Amino acid sequence: MRTKHISGCTEFQALNRRHLLAGTTSLALWSLLPKAAIAGTRDPRFLTIVLRGALDGLALAAPVGDPAYAGLRGKLAIPREGAGAGLPLNDFFVLNSAMPYLHGLYQKREAAIFHAVSTPYRGRSHFDGQDVLESGLPGVTPSESGWLNRALGGMANAGRAEEHKGLAMGAVVPLVMRGPAPVLSWTPKANGLVLQEQTIQRLMDLYAHTDAGLAKAFAEGLEIDRVGAASAQGMAAAPAPKPAAPPPAGPVNQLAAAPAPTPAPAAAQAAPAAPPPARPFRDLIETAETAARFMTAPGGPRVGAVSFDGWDTHANEGVITGQLANKFAGLDAAIKAFADGMGPAWKDTVVLIVTEFGRTARTNGTEGTDHGTATVALMLGGAVKGGRVIADWPGLTEANLYEARDLKPTQDLRAISKGILRDHLGIPDGALASLVFPDSANVKGVQGLLV
């Protein structure tokens, strides 16, 4: 490690790129940077939600005040009045009516919408676009870590005994949360067996001597059980669990590793488990509720990442009723579930919702939209200075569109993320411009996003 050569930001960048590519060692660099002094009592929480598939920003927050909007969009245009009318944001923009809860937050000044936003990526591949979005690099470069994980190392510890860990919801850790800092990942489909302490110990020994990768993953898996069980106990203080009754499907009992060993699913004979009750957006809500549970647990992770798929609306987009409207309703329900779950901690919370790029300004031939460029980003939470649409609106006339087809980007998403990470999590500007978002010194973090 040549860390001792580091003295200023310029050298930092040069060195830093190698670190990102090499993967695992950049955590050490944090020790060389000044930690932000953060007041002892605040305990900020930050969740990012990655919407995969390229969200149509013009369908979420519609620029009804732009004279070109209705013509470009045709049947996908949201009207100002009448059936499917948008919920008013200001004189120029309306919100899709499938998101009443978000609208309520906006009115309470707990939500802001950024428009005509994009990452530095200008191609139209989902996968490259997501890589740029999540890696935090200025272009398509292989990376083994994501910006949020690298940011973890810079958080002030504010009286905590342990270093910060990240939280990733889902069986696969999204790139934005991969990296040197430890991460808990939680999957909603756990089965109920209780692991034997003895076996665990022997397995840890075996891995310690043979396989560092498995050792790390396994230790973290066990940690999740512990945090999960502890937080579930905290939650379920009043009604004692009834081991005899088949527990309802839900995060509480998924997390409760300790009570009542479920009968071993002697798989050969096991009857198929009854399907969980159909509930709209069950998975989204469960994911959001559980993320909140982890992020409010004493000593639990304070920074999390969630990803929701399915925003690639090439055909029959259904902006007002149908496919995309349903997706918005699901996202709205997940936001509500998370906000409710955070309880009093909501006031210290920022949620940032992002997607890899936008969609064509014009409706395509199949009442959908193809891959585009600029789109929206959402910022919500009790710590947010909301009630605003923040945009340097580029306009929708042909000449104003990017490559004559897409909403033109006028804000760099990294400027928003940097503003939040600096003012909310206390990450210093120098680190943001080098470690977290490499080569981004010319992209200044937005000021004044938080209350």
Next chain:
Amino acid sequence: MAQRTPEPRDAATALRRFGLGPKPGEIAKIAADPRGFLLSALISPALARIDDSPELGSSPKVFAELEEARVEQAFMKAFGQSGPPNTAQGAPQPGAQPVPPTTAGMKVASAATLAPPNMMAGGPPAPAMAPANAQPANAQPNPGQPLAKVRRDALREETFARFNRAVATDIPFLERLVYFWSNHFCVSITKGPVRALAGSFEREAIRPHILGRFADMLKAVEQHPAMLIYLDNQQSIGPNSPAGIGRDRGLNENLAREILELHTVGVDGGYTQADVTNFARIITGWTYGQGEMVTEADWGRFIFTPGRHEPGVFTVMGKRYPIPGRGAGEALLADLAVHPATARHIARKLARHFVSDNPPPALVAVLEKRFLDTHGDLAAVTRALVEAPESWDAKPAKIVPPFDYTVSLVRGFQLKWQPGELNRLANVLGQPLWQVPSPKGWPDDNDAWMGPSPVRERLRIAEMVGKQVPGNVDPRMVLADLAGPAVREETKVAVQRAETREQAFQLMIMSPDFLRR
């Protein structure tokens, strides 16, 4: 190429890296010539097929069933079944003879029968049918309705057939090639009717071609109804075609883009947005037969609809395609199939899938050259993969992904687990069958499968296995049999010193010798 003397670990490599885990006795059986064991698979490509059967319908047959169910469902709706459709009350009275409605262009087929009462009773969904993620975008019909039943039944039978083949096969290398190509050309059951077609798609477009010409597989895939639906091409209409003029429907570039980005030349393959758009124009009119617009003989088959085809001659990646009708698209696919960027893309993916997240460049180069030299002869490319020393020298590093992992447990320990249970476990570990997260398919790197929760879940599954191995089986014998002579000393010691037999099996299954290949 020079034959290499087999090393002790080669047999395990053949059965794990290139297989689905050894069955009892198998490592010893092939130890004399592990490479020959793999190469022998290449001379019997027909054994990779799974034929149609009463349970496994061809895509046209599945479409006919979907069509019948659609009519049936329209009947039910037309007669005001306002109650929940999946309850007995919602079912039409068997005796009632409804007057067929004549409106709404509904096809009133005499063949359309009312649902028998027992169909409406609706048994519990099969375990294989894990509850789909809340995906309203591609919502499946209500369970219990005829359309949903056709989709569910087809998916269940295809799922069972796939697991059964995986567990039973003596030529697992063929299955691994099927899985590789099926993931390369993936479709997802969360997209409407693809639920009913994912299995027949794999049997019709993938299995017959894994050792044939890449060009043939490419054409079969891109013209299969499942792919046309999954990537939206069946709705794409040329704006200046007879069907497009004066209407506000037109082009959809999804399939064209993914063919370039994912299926052939790759994202760095040197194409532009204009190439994507022109490609999309060229394949307008590529759709499949359904409904009353075509004869029943065309249901569920690729058709070219001239009325939707964009007129004109278009250039893609520097070449013009002045061929009328479907020929332009087929010529373009044929060019892409042998493009140097395609050779590089496929070579990289193959080496990465079978050997290492960061495959040796020499191996990639050999595969790329063989692909180019043979114009995409996949038998030759696969042979090069087996013959390359790098394929055998690399240390076992790749984490066995969930589907293969659950199958390997059943093969190795001769468990009586049913396909539905296996699919549930693969689901718990993050890899439900044919439910890929995106057109890019399942990730193919260790990080994707090494999340803490899934690794912990593997131990839970190992506990289940430990409880089910018969009481008279010696774990040390099993380890020697299934891991072979190259087993790690530490694993051997851990198994020997285990406190219980059950624990010995758990440690064995969770050892790097079993989790990596």
